[in-house]
Amino acid sequence: MQRIVAGITTLEQHLEMVKGKREVYRPPSCPHCGIKLLCQHGYYYRKADLRVQRPSLNPVPICRYRCGGCRRTCSRLPECIAPRRWYDWSVQQNSLSARLDGLPVGGGGDDGQPAVRSTARWWAWLQARGQIFAFSLRCRFRELGRASDFTGFWRQVFATLGLPRAMAWLDREMSVP
Known part of the structure; x- marks a missing residue:
């Protein structure tokens, strides 16, 4: 479902x-x-x-x-609410995007920003499932096949689809998150 x-x-x-x-x-x-x-x-x-x-x-x-x-x-x-997650997809995308760029991410968790531990968990999740996600997204969106590495691929996903739309597409084939 x-x-x-x-x-x-x-x-x-x-x-x-x-x-x-x-x-x-x-x-x-x-x-x-x-x-x-x-x-x-x-x-x-x-x-x-x-x-x-x-x-x-x-x-x-x-x-x-x-x-x-x-x-x-x-x-x-x-699409705007992530299943089994406290923060929505757009907040997660911002944190993951900063992590892809090598910037420090996360805060104390009490000012509306996710805690460092949450962003680390999202990063580990993306690295663990990233290859499976990339395969499915590349099958559906040919333009994503041009990115050769993990970082380039996810930057391109965030720039073209956005994490909410990408996860909605992936949810048709597999369980996310």
Whole structure:
């Protein structure tokens, strides 16, 4: 099941979709048993707005669906919210981009910036899964095949696609993160 709904790039856009067109979040079938009988089953809430500016959009509702067969629930996230991560894709991209450029990254974690430990974990994740991600992205986007090394490839991904869109594409084929 695709956990990421592509094309919803901001929290504001996500909130509008939840109010008016929440059907875009309905999975085509249950990820657990495969039955196509899914009903809206309320929401769960995430603290997805970590921007320092006010007013905060937290808590952000995430649509939840329940399978009529196995009775389990599932949900899908907008492109702007990373699954199983505290910070969104754009913050991660900024940190990873700085790391690619050899700049010091991370802060104390209390000023809206990710902690050094978080950025180190993201860097390790990208290095561990980077080859698999690169292969899949190069198969889909030919222009990315021109970059020869790890650093050049990810700079090109960040410049052309951006990490949120790249992860939405990868989510169609594999589990990210």
